[in-house]
Amino acid sequence: MRALVWHGTQDIRCDTVPDPEIEHERDAIIKVTACAICGSDLHLYDHFMPGMKNGDIMGHETMGEVVEVGKGVNGALKKGERIVIPFTIICGECDQCKRGFYSVCERSNRNKHIASKAFGHTTAGLFGYTHLTGGYAGGQAEYLRVPFADKTHIKVPDSLTDEQVLFLSDILPTGWQAAVQCDIEPTDTVAIWGAGPVGQMAVRSAILLGAKQVVCIDRVPERLDMARAGGAITINFAEESVISRLNELTGGKGPEKCIDSVGMEAHATATIDSMYDRAKQAVMLETDRPHVLREMIYVCRPAGILSVPGVYGGLLDKIPFGALMNKGLTLRTGQTHVNRWTDDLVRRIDEGQLDPSFVITHRVGLEDGPEMYRTFRDKKDGCIKVMIRP
Incomplete structure (x- = not known):
């Protein structure tokens, strides 16, 4: 064959x-x-x-x-x-x-x-x-x-x-599980990093599960167009600040639920942590690039939920675990x-x-x-x- x-x-x-x-x-x-x-x-x-x-x-x-x-x-x-x-x-x-x-x-x-x-x-x-x-x-x-x-x-x-x-x-049950893990309530803003196939399924799942608003973050125009067609507000991270825009959309409180549909190969636009990750990855001191995970921990509303369907393979560096703990965030992951x-x-x-x-x-x-x-x-x-x- x-x-x-x-x-x-x-x-x-x-x-x-x-x-x-x-x-x-x-x-x-x-x-x-x-x-x-x-x-x-x-x-x-x-x-x-x-x-x-x-x-x-x-x-x-x-x-x-x-x-x-x-x-x-x-x-x-x-x-x-x-x-x-x-x-x-x-x-x-x-x-x-x-x-x-x-x-x-x-x-x-x-x-x-x-x-x-x-x-x-x-x-x-x-x-x-x-x-x-x-x-x-x-x-x-x-x-x-x-x-x-x-x-x-x-x-x-x-x-x-x-x-x-x-x-x-x-990808459909993966996007669905990512949304289910968020325990979505009718008052929630759900922010989804990544408008690839899993992110697209997560957008539609979050909407079916009753989120107040769904925000999708990416930089590829065709992917952002597809997310908007599915009912999401979109943020192009190459053109505007993700943190500022999410705060604007949530009255400064941050999204209650965040989904990482990107995983280990996150890209970022000229951020210090992105350059740091690429340098460490190049010399095999780090396996994954967790820019999205760091950003979710920072921007999520206290007592919120982080759902991670994006695949990670090994060791991550500079994760702000103190912010995750002190903000009382819940982290849910898994294949x-x-x-x-x-x-x-x-x-x-x-x-x-x-x-x-x-x-x-x-x-x-x-x-x-x-x-x-x-x-x-x-x-x-x-x-x-x-x-x-x-």
Whole structure:
């Protein structure tokens, strides 16, 4: 089969690789009908995340048709069924899965000894996302093996198109969880840093959950336009002060809820802390650039909530923890517990409350994937979200 394969920093190729096979009785094989490039994939593309190996297949936003099932799937899936694959691999049986904390499944990471050393305890296995999270082949390919397939799937109505449901795999429930974690009240201002795909989903989620006003911060015109179309007030951080504008919009009190949809590769315009981060990152004294996290802590209203769906990979420097503690801020983070939210989100899509396909700007085949990684990373050609049809 053909697949997008990691060969090193900024080196993604469309290669011919062996077809996946059933390896365990709870496995299934799907023929991929649609997949996507995620902002988290760019952390691997630029090699900011550890644990990648030459030959790893990329991708964790995938859906398709079931073509083979292991005997242990026990009727949960049948050949010909159309399913979306969450990026989190879940057993459905461990203590964390039973509590709905699917992204920290205790059994699905086959490299849990590595994750435990890095994090203290293991987290879930993830598709196409480093050997810290299991080293599983990703879904930017013609076929995908799905471990624990009896639990790791989302069935979707035939009435909905691939474009409407593909993003149930990651960015839609990620934006939704980010907003849910804010405990949004009708009087709240929700400020969202980053108008990429997750930020766009967070904008629409915060509005659906009843925020008084939603403010989205970015500097890319096409992304700001899309956020405004979704109902957000926008701030271009390259042209105006984020802190001053947020204080103006909130009567000097600051937003009650703040969402970091950017994560470890935050950009800033000629700020001292941004230059500091880039210098330390260049000499490997810091792994991540936490400009957004610092700014959220500073600007958030006391007793507010910070929600962080943006991915961080390692060590951060100069975090104003004293401000966070003294202001009584609540910090909520984590990879997304995808299956906790999908029943509700499928219903909302089916009822027309939201159509996630709005975010797609580019539709390509696998052969165009390597070039689209560069286009997406560099924000060229108005690229916000790339959908791939293998």
